[in-house]
Amino acid sequence: MTQPDIITVEHISKYFKNQDALKDLSFSIKSGEIFGLLGPSGAGKTTTIKILTGQLKQTNGSASVLGVPIEEINESIYEQIGIVSHNSGLYDKLSVYKNLEIFTRILNVPKARINKILKQVGLLSDRKKIAGKLSQGMRQRLILARAVLHQPKVLFLDEPTSGLDPSTQIEIHRLIMELRDNGTAVFLTTHNMEEADKLCDHLALLNDGKIVETGTPRDIRLRHNKKKQYKVLLKNNQELTLTQSEETTQKINWWMTSNELVTIHSCEPTLETVFIEVTGRKLI
Amino acid sequence: MKLSIRKINAIFQLKIQSIFTNMSVMVAPILAIGFVLIMKLSMPKMVATGAFLLGFGVLFNAIMGGIMMGSYPLAEEKEKNTLRVLMTSSVNGAEFIIGSILPSILIIFIINIILVPVAGIPINKIEWPIYLIYTTLSGLISILIGYIVGIYSKNQMQAGNLSMPILLIFTMTPMFQMINKTVAHIASFTYSGTIIDFINDMLLKGYSLNFKNIAILSVWTIAGIVFFIYAYTKHGLDSE
Ligand SMILES: Nc1ncnc2c1ncn2[C@@H]1O[C@H](COP(=O)(O)OP(=O)(O)O)[C@@H](O)[C@H]1O
Ligand SMILES: [Mg+2]
Numbered sequence: 158m159t160q161p162d163i164i165t166v167e168h169i170s171k172y173f174k175n176q177d178a179l180k181d182l183s184f185s186i187k188s189g190e191i192f193g194l195l196g197p198s199g200a201g202k203t204t205t206i207k208i209l210t211g212q213l214k215q216t217n218g219s220a221s222v223l224g225v226p227i228e229e230i231n232e233s234i235y236e237q238i239g240i241v242s243h244n245s246g247l248y249d250k251l252s253v254y255k256n257l258e259i260f261t262r263i264l265n266v267p268k269a270r271i272n273k274i275l276k277q278v279g280l281l282s283d284r285k286k287i288a289g290k291l292s293q294g295m296r297q298r299l300i301l302a303r304a305v306l307h308q309p310k311v312l313f314l315d316e317p318t319s320g321l322d323p324s325t326q327i328e329i330h331r332l333i334m335e336l337r338d339n340g341t342a343v344f345l346t347t348h349n350m351e352e353a354d355k356l357c358d359h360l361a362l363l364n365d366g367k368i369v370e371t372g373t374p375r376d377i378r379l380r381h382n383k384k385k386q387y388k389v390l391l392k393n394n395q396e397l398t399l400t401q402s403e404e405t406t407q408k409i410n411w412w413m414t415s416n417e418l419v420t421i422h423s424c425e426p427t428l429e430t431v432f433i434e435v436t437g438r439k440l441i
Numbered sequence: 442m443k444l445s446i447r448k449i450n451a452i453f454q455l456k457i458q459s460i461f462t463n464m465s466v467m468v469a470p471i472l473a474i475g476f477v478l479i480m481k482l483s484m485p486k487m488v489a490t491g492a493f494l495l496g497f498g499v500l501f502n503a504i505m506g507g508i509m510m511g512s513y514p515l516a517e518e519k520e521k522n523t524l525r526v527l528m529t530s531s532v533n534g535a536e537f538i539i540g541s542i543l544p545s546i547l548i549i550f551i552i553n554i555i556l557v558p559v560a561g562i563p564i565n566k567i568e569w570p571i572y573l574i575y576t577t578l579s580g581l582i583s584i585l586i587g588y589i590v591g592i593y594s595k596n597q598m599q600a601g602n603l604s605m606p607i608l609l610i611f612t613m614t615p616m617f618q619m620i621n622k623t624v625a626h627i628a629s630f631t632y633s634g635t636i637i638d639f640i641n642d643m644l645l646k647g648y649s650l651n652f653k654n655i656a657i658l659s660v661w662t663i664a665g666i667v668f669f670i671y672a673y674t675k676h677g678l679d680s681e
């Protein structure tokens with residue numbers, strides 16, 4: 158079944174006064190899909206999100222979100238999209254519950270949804286806490302709860318787990334995948350290749366404002382698996398890396414038959430090594 | 442620009458809630474009542490006349506209060522990155538401004554009424570419709586000045602620094618008027634000067650509608666709106 162495109166981007170460029178921040182980006186996102194933009198800091202991830210959410214104008218190219226060309230975006234589109242960014246603030250002096258209550262009024266959402274979503278993000282028992290007193294992980298979960306309060310069709314997440322501890326990261330990943338499974342299109346940016354690998358259905362690697370590689374995480378990794386290699390550990394504690402060949406096949410066959418083989422791993426590259434290979438630089 | 446009553450109401454409720462958590466909004470109205478009471482109780486009756494006390498109270502409440510109520514909360518919303526969130530949650534600038542102005546105007550309006558008995562002025566001495574219209578308009582002008590300050594500020598500290606001189610000029614108008622005739626003449630063309638003149642006329646001379654006062658307040662109101670719209674269209678509420 159083919160889903161309609163929720164976001165289409167065609168040849169978008171952005172020039173700031175003294176630099177090209179985005180160079181000819183094109184991609185599309187379908188509903189029920191997590192699309193990831195993976196790139197180091199300064200690659201242009203935030204700029205892309207700002208353009209797609211009508212907060213910044215592109216210099217060239219065209220894009221549409223939910224069928225609306227981004228030039229025509231006005232406040233009504235925000236009733237159908239959710240945004241989590243570095244500068245998503247909370248009303249620090251109001252309670253967790255009140256922080257969401259404001260937005261149920263703005264977005265015409267039934268109040269009953271507040272407790273439901275608080276439960277989903279694990280903040281139900283903290284609903285009376287003052288937002289300013291939350292831990293960083295709790296804050297981020299509240300911001301995420303607010304972004305999906307109105308069950309948006311598209312969710313923009315700008316490095317949603319950056320700076321969070323690993324267990325909160327896993328918690329946020331679980332929420333994102335739940336939303337995806339309910340049909341939300343998720344646009345995610347990250348500089349964390351493990352996160353990209355784990356979460357994204359489709360990926361674009363962004364470097365210096367240019368998309369250098371696209372596909373599913375697995376496609377990308379396998380595309381760069383040029384010399385197939387296997388790493389084996391034998392009973393006699395010998396560790397070997399063998400390149401795919403007739404001889405290797407026979408060796409492995411022999412070790413397996415004689416039960417010499419303790420472990421065997423294929424050596425396809427990680428997204429990180431692909432990124433380094435393609436761009437000559439590290440993520441982060 | 443479309444206006445949604447629901448969204449204006451949402452902002453209104455948000456601002457009402459913030460009043461109880463952010464003292465910078467209530468500090469001037471509370472000080473206005475407090476100072477008028479203290480002066481009435483401690484100063485000789487000759488100096489602390491009803492006109493003096495009420496004039497002082499209204500300047501504190503409507504002018505100082507209005508400027509603070511306009512500038513600080515807007516600057517706070519920018520500093521805490523909540524204004525951007527409202528704007529990307531389908532609230533437009535006009536809805537935000539209307540929803541935020543209403544609670545401030547309401548507070549200024551109520552305190553202006555309370556100040557009359559607090560200043561010890563018999564209720565029948567006040568020409569209520571004109572008094573309420575004039576003092577509320579001066580509150581509105583002050584709030585608009587506050588918003589202009591807020592538009593040009595990134596955080597509450599900047600808003601404080603920018604609004605302090607403006608606030609001093611307008612709340613100290615009566616003192617400037619005491620310096621000499623020329624300064625007094627100039628000061629009578631400010632909206633704060635007009636409020637003081639009006640209160641004096643009403644309580645000391647028995648007021649009759651005065652064209653100059655109406656003209657000055659109208660010009661200030663229009664100028665306030667024009668400058669506000671200019672700053673808003675040029676920079677938006679949240680300039681980057
Ligand atoms: N408002 C701006 N004015 C000038 N340059 C900018 C502006 N915003 C971003 N940039 C530049 O554009 C590039 C991409 O930035 P950004 O999109 O924030 O990267 P990322 O989110 O991937 O870290 C950076 O080099 C940054 O300095
Ligand atoms: Mg960024």
